[in-house]
Amino acid sequence: MPNNKASHETSTSNDTAIQLVKLTKSFREGRDQILKGITLNLPARKLTYILGPSGCGKSVTIKHILGLLKPDSGKVVVHGNDITQLRGRMLKEHRENFGMLFQNSALFDDMTVFDNVAFQMREHTSLPEAQIRDMTLLKLQAVGLRGAAHLMPSELSGGMARRVALARSIALDPMLMMYDEPFAGLDPLSLGVIGQLIRQLNDALGATSIIVTHDVTEALALVDYVYFMADGAVIAHGTPDEIRASKEA
Numbered sequence: 001m002p003n004n005k006a007s008h009e010t011s012t013s014n015d016t017a018i019q020l021v022k023l024t025k026s027f028r029e030g031r032d033q034i035l036k037g038i039t040l041n042l043p044a045r046k047l048t049y050i051l052g053p054s055g056c057g058k059s060v061t062i063k064h065i066l067g068l069l070k071p072d073s074g075k076v077v078v079h080g081n082d083i084t085q086l087r088g089r090m091l092k093e094h095r096e097n098f099g100m101l102f103q104n105s106a107l108f109d110d111m112t113v114f115d116n117v118a119f120q121m122r123e124h125t126s127l128p129e130a131q132i133r134d135m136t137l138l139k140l141q142a143v144g145l146r147g148a149a150h151l152m153p154s155e156l157s158g159g160m161a162r163r164v165a166l167a168r169s170i171a172l173d174p175m176l177m178m179y180d181e182p183f184a185g186l187d188p189l190s191l192g193v194i195g196q197l198i199r200q201l202n203d204a205l206g207a208t209s210i211i212v213t214h215d216v217t218e219a220l221a222l223v224d225y226v227y228f229m230a231d232g233a234v235i236a237h238g239t240p241d242e243i244r245a246s247k248e249a
Contacts, residue, residue: 017044017208023074034060036232047202047209052229058212067091099174103181105165107153114149120171139167159190177209195222
């Protein structure tokens with residue numbers, strides 16, 4: 001059976017990449033409590049899902065991990081550093097450690113597929129263009145779209161656009177990956193392809209990955225560990241088999 005929120009103690013193990021410790025967050029001067037003292041230990045080099053219905057606090061949780069929000073109380077510890085204490089350049093560098101896949105893919109409409117994937121390399125590295133070209137084509141090959149490098153986003157299907165966005169998110173080989181509803185709006189075939197790509201790329205990179213989704217069926221087919229949230233609290237967590245057996249999730 002999965003552990004419940006009360007039994008989930010914090011850990012200082014090297015196997016834990018990200019910790020949220022008794023995190024609380026309210027808006028409108030404390031009248032709307034969104035997070036109610038949640039504690040999560042996200043394992044290093046694994047694929048973790050944060051599941052739950054809309055409005056349960058998933059997105060607010062993710063914004064705290066990225067340092068986009070400050071908690072009312074509690075800590076957010078990433079690789080041993082409490083990021084709630086970071087400011088300015090250090091906070092910017094923290095955010096740049098993450099690869100991000102957004103729900104709507106967020107491709108640049110006026111750039112080709114190739115230029116979308118190459119964008120971060122050009123912006124954040126001093127690599128020569130020849131090396132950027134090779135690396136970009138390699139990322140596109142990893143998602144099965146090397147032959148689509150010349151296309152514009154308007155020429156892509158929804159599943160193809162999501163795969164291009166996935167290639168862009170791994171352009172700099174990040175060790176921390178964040179996926180925001182990666183299965184939303186996809187047909188069953190594309191959904192399965194994206195899920196398998198996420199699993200394969202996570203294992204190839206040895207990354208610590210977090211997927212925020214409400215799609216329980218697809219998530220449990222790919223996951224290493226699951227947190228199930230409801231009403232601003234963690235109500236269950238465990239392995240896929242434990243979550244399936246839980247009466248709380």
